Amino acid sequence: MGDACFSTQLIDGDGVFNVSGLDNFMKEIKLGECGLSYAVVSIMGPQSSGKSTLLNHLFGTNFREMDAFKGRSQTTKGIWLAKAQNIEPCTLVMDLEGTDGRERGEDDTAFEKQSALFALAVSDIVLINMWCHDIGREQAANKPLLKTVFQVMMRLFSPRKTTLLFVIRDKSKTPLENLEPILREDIQKIWDAVPKPHAHKETPLSEFFNVEVVALSSYEEKEELFKEQVSHLRDRFQHSIAPGGLAGDRRGVVPASGFSFSSQQFWKVIKENKDLDLPAHKVMVATVRCEEIGNEKVASFTADEEWRQIEEAVQCDYVPGFGKKLSNLLDRCLSEYDMEAIYFDEGVRTSKRQQLESKLLQLVNPAYQLLLGHLRTRTLEAFRESFDKALTKEGFAVAARDCTEAFFEKFDKGSEDAAIQQVKWDPSKVRDKLKRDIEAHLASVRAEKLSELCGKYEAQLTKALAEPVEALLDSASEDTWPAIRKLLQRETKSAISGLESALSAFELDEATEKELLAKLEKHGRSVVESKAKEEAGRVLIRMKDRFSMLFSRDADSMPRVWTGKEDIKAITKTARSASMKLLATLAAIRLEEDGDTIENTLSLALIDTVRPGTTDRSIQSFDPLASSSWEQVPEEKTLISPVQCKSLWRQFKAETEYTVTQAIAAQEANKRNNNWLPPPWAIAAMAILGFNEFMTLLKNPLYLGVIFVVFLFGKAFWVQLDMGAELQNGFLPALLSLSTKFVPTIMNILKRLADEGQRPTSPERQREMELQPTNRSSYSNVTSAGSSSVTTTENGPEYSSPVTK
Numbered sequence: 001m002g003d004a005c006f007s008t009q010l011i012d013g014d015g016v017f018n019v020s021g022l023d024n025f026m027k028e029i030k031l032g033e034c035g036l037s038y039a040v041v042s043i044m045g046p047q048s049s050g051k052s053t054l055l056n057h058l059f060g061t062n063f064r065e066m067d068a069f070k071g072r073s074q075t076t077k078g079i080w081l082a083k084a085q086n087i088e089p090c091t092l093v094m095d096l097e098g099t100d101g102r103e104r105g106e107d108d109t110a111f112e113k114q115s116a117l118f119a120l121a122v123s124d125i126v127l128i129n130m131w132c133h134d135i136g137r138e139q140a141a142n143k144p145l146l147k148t149v150f151q152v153m154m155r156l157f158s159p160r161k162t163t164l165l166f167v168i169r170d171k172s173k174t175p176l177e178n179l180e181p182i183l184r185e186d187i188q189k190i191w192d193a194v195p196k197p198h199a200h201k202e203t204p205l206s207e208f209f210n211v212e213v214v215a216l217s218s219y220e221e222k223e224e225l226f227k228e229q230v231s232h233l234r235d236r237f238q239h240s241i242a243p244g245g246l247a248g249d250r251r252g253v254v255p256a257s258g259f260s261f262s263s264q265q266f267w268k269v270i271k272e273n274k275d276l277d278l279p280a281h282k283v284m285v286a287t288v289r290c291e292e293i294g295n296e297k298v299a300s301f302t303a304d305e306e307w308r309q310i311e312e313a314v315q316c317d318y319v320p321g322f323g324k325k326l327s328n329l330l331d332r333c334l335s336e337y338d339m340e341a342i343y344f345d346e347g348v349r350t351s352k353r354q355q356l357e358s359k360l361l362q363l364v365n366p367a368y369q370l371l372l373g374h375l376r377t378r379t380l381e382a383f384r385e386s387f388d389k390a391l392t393k394e395g396f397a398v399a400a401r402d403c404t405e406a407f408f409e410k411f412d413k414g415s416e417d418a419a420i421q422q423v424k425w426d427p428s429k430v431r432d433k434l435k436r437d438i439e440a441h442l443a444s445v446r447a448e449k450l451s452e453l454c455g456k457y458e459a460q461l462t463k464a465l466a467e468p469v470e471a472l473l474d475s476a477s478e479d480t481w482p483a484i485r486k487l488l489q490r491e492t493k494s495a496i497s498g499l500e501s502a503l504s505a506f507e508l509d510e511a512t513e514k515e516l517l518a519k520l521e522k523h524g525r526s527v528v529e530s531k532a533k534e535e536a537g538r539v540l541i542r543m544k545d546r547f548s549m550l551f552s553r554d555a556d557s558m559p560r561v562w563t564g565k566e567d568i569k570a571i572t573k574t575a576r577s578a579s580m581k582l583l584a585t586l587a588a589i590r591l592e593e594d595g596d597t598i599e600n601t602l603s604l605a606l607i608d609t610v611r612p613g614t615t616d617r618s619i620q621s622f623d624p625l626a627s628s629s630w631e632q633v634p635e636e637k638t639l640i641s642p643v644q645c646k647s648l649w650r651q652f653k654a655e656t657e658y659t660v661t662q663a664i665a666a667q668e669a670n671k672r673n674n675n676w677l678p679p680p681w682a683i684a685a686m687a688i689l690g691f692n693e694f695m696t697l698l699k700n701p702l703y704l705g706v707i708f709v710v711f712l713f714g715k716a717f718w719v720q721l722d723m724g725a726e727l728q729n730g731f732l733p734a735l736l737s738l739s740t741k742f743v744p745t746i747m748n749i750l751k752r753l754a755d756e757g758q759r760p761t762s763p764e765r766q767r768e769m770e771l772q773p774t775n776r777s778s779y780s781n782v783t784s785a786g787s788s789s790v791t792t793t794e795n796g797p798e799y800s801s802p803v804t805k
């Protein structure tokens with residue numbers, strides 16, 4: 001017995017199905033590859049009726065036969081399975097345990113029925129082995145068997161045409177032509193007698209069976225003849241499944257790969273004594289088998305080397321040609337499934353194919369998503385780089401548009417390349433994310449560039465405005481604010497037109513552009529305003545500077561010498577009103593139109609304090625500066641309020657008063673110094689009359705020294721006693737007044753002479769003395785840079801103004 005005659009016990013005597021035996025058997029004969037091209041033949045018949053002997057001769061199998069010399073007892077137990085030798089297509093042969101129950105006892109027909117039903121369910125051809133002498137006999141040994149066969153056939157839920165080949169053994173000399181009708185009559189009788197379910201009451205036997213009859217000579221007596229007849233019979237089994245072949249209609253056939261599972265299920269259902277539903281059975285087998293095939297394919301796909309490499313590569317980076325590679329792999333896997341599942345029920349096969357496909361796609365999807373993620377990151381990075389480069393060559397909007405377009409095209413190409421042909425996965429979510437990322441990048445670069453640009457123009461504008469405005473405010477006059485307005489307008493216009501043309505590259509919407517231009521315009525104004533605030537903070541110093549400039553210097557900016565001819569009152573008034581003008585200029589920001597009355601109000605309140613016709617200031621009932629806001633000037637434009645002006649003025653006056661006093665004193669002193677000489681006629685008389693004394697003096701220098709000392713004393717008396725002033729009141733009163741002052745004056749002269757000897761008395765020194773207190777107090781008002789300028793006065797409230805740098 002070689003491999004070719006391998007046989008196995010399919011179901012043992014106790015009804016246990018040999019699953020592993022069958023699986024081994026199928027692998028051995030490669031049944032799984034046969035698809036639908038296989039046939040199943042089984043044999044039934046009384047015990048020891050030569051069934052095994054017939055099968056072995058007919059199909060070259062090796063079923064156990066009873067030794068002819070040991071007597072007729074049961075040799076075949078349960079159901080055995082073997083492959084027919086040299087019969088095409090692959091034909092499975094089943095040898096069933098004999099049916100007359102001699103060994104199991106008369107009542108134990110359960111196994112007989114079960115095995116008969118099993119054979120009918122799985123076989124295309126059932127051989128019914130019978131003795132020739134049983135034909136036409138009432139007590140024929142095969143009658144219970146046939147009865148069983150017909151009865152159980154009804155339990156197959158749907159009719160199925162099986163070929164029943166009656167093999168008449170030990171044929172007599174009676175020709176088959178005579179025996180066959182008798183046999184068919186016997187069969188019909190049995191069929192008619194079998195109780196049938198209502199649905200099959202009228203169904204003829206031919207609906208269920210193809211009945212064929214063959215007669216064989218005795219193997220024991222005419223072996224050669226037997227073998228010859230068997231050989232002829234064997235030919236009928238060649239190509240049994242072809243149209244017109246011996247096999248039945250094969251309605252219940254399952255693909256060969258499902259044979260094991262199908263027969264197990266049949267046996268299970270038969271053992272549980274349930275009716276067999278062939279179509280349902282076919283579907284069930286198809287479901288299980290297709291599922292198994294699908295699982296096998298998923299497992300082989302997972303283990304596939306090519307897939308593993310792609311999966312690994314996609315963890316790190318984008319894999320070019322991903323879609324094509326994956327499509328091929330999936331295609332291969334699915335077509336393998338198709339090949340293996342082709343013979344199973346189409347509905348089941350298709351739905352299981354869909355399941356397999358979706359399982360495979362589920363398996364592949366994470367890699368696809370990862371790939372798209374890499375594609376998105378790559379595209380975004382490349383976009384950033386290329387956009388930065390493009391910005392150096394073209395305008396923002398053009399660069400943004402071109403780059404966005406180009407990189408979306410790249411992304412689309414990449415996602416097309418990643419697309420798997422079996423499924424339409426939508427990359428739009430990733431595309432949208434890319435879009436959002438690109439837009440965010442563009443927005444941030446745009447904001448950065450715009451702020452750079454605006455900053456540049458703001459700095460330009462600041463530079464163009466700050467110093468000129470400071471200079472204009474410093475030389476505050478009536479034209480200051482108009483000049484500032486003109487300057488602001490001109491510079492703002494030029495900055496705006498510059499920014500406008502720079503902004504055109506951004507293609508901004510009208511509102512945004514307007515907003516940016518308005519911001520620049522506002523910036524220009526704020527520069528002027530902050531400069532004005534800064535200057536307003538230093539107003540007191542500026543006022544004092546202006547005052548001392550006008551007071552202490554003449555029209556040619558030369559230092560004044562108070563000779564006595566100057567009208568100090570007029571000069572003071574001019575200097576004060578110039579300082580007041582400065583205060584008026586810095587009191588408010590006038591970027592629109594002047595139109596306010598600040599200067600008039602200040603002039604009325606501070607310069608023309610004494611009304612014509614009145615001498616007493618206290619009678620002025622109305623104080624125009626007793627207010628915290630100017631008429632017609634909004635609060636935000638006010639730099640110095642009326643009250644603050646008043647207080648500043650008071651402080652200004654207090655701090656400049658000393659200069660005026662000093663000037664008056666100097667003038668008085670000068671006047672006096674110039675009045676000591678006698679009239680010219682007296683000098684001429686003295687020269688003529690005193691000629692002799694003069695000559696004496698020249699001749700004797702000692703007299704000259706004495707006269708000089710006497711002159712010094714005389715001069716000192718004159719000045720100290722203010723003789724000129726005293727004499728203006730008349731000689732006698734002057735004499736009385738001088739007599740009372742005489743002694744203290746002598747003491748004073750001596751003391752002064754001592755002092756005069758220690759310090760110079762030049763006119764410069766005199767000026768220094770005049771200016772010193774003023775300057776000292778001026779500088780006391782200058783606080784450190786960047787802080788507020790605060791001037792504290794004894795008389796007025798504290799004035800403070802923030803200084804914007």
Ligand SMILES: Nc1nc2c(ncn2[C@@H]2O[C@H](COP(=O)(O)OP(=O)(O)OP(=O)(O)O)[C@@H](O)[C@H]2O)c(=O)[nH]1
Nearest residue numbers: 047048049050051052053066068074075076098219
């Ligand atoms: N008279 C007669 N005897 C035969 C013939 N063929 C075989 N035998 C004999 O019948 C006996 C039983 O043969 P098996 O082939 O074992 O019979 P079986 O039906 O398989 O027996 P079980 O498996 O036990 O049911 C053997 O001794 C055979 O020699 C035949 O054609 N005529």
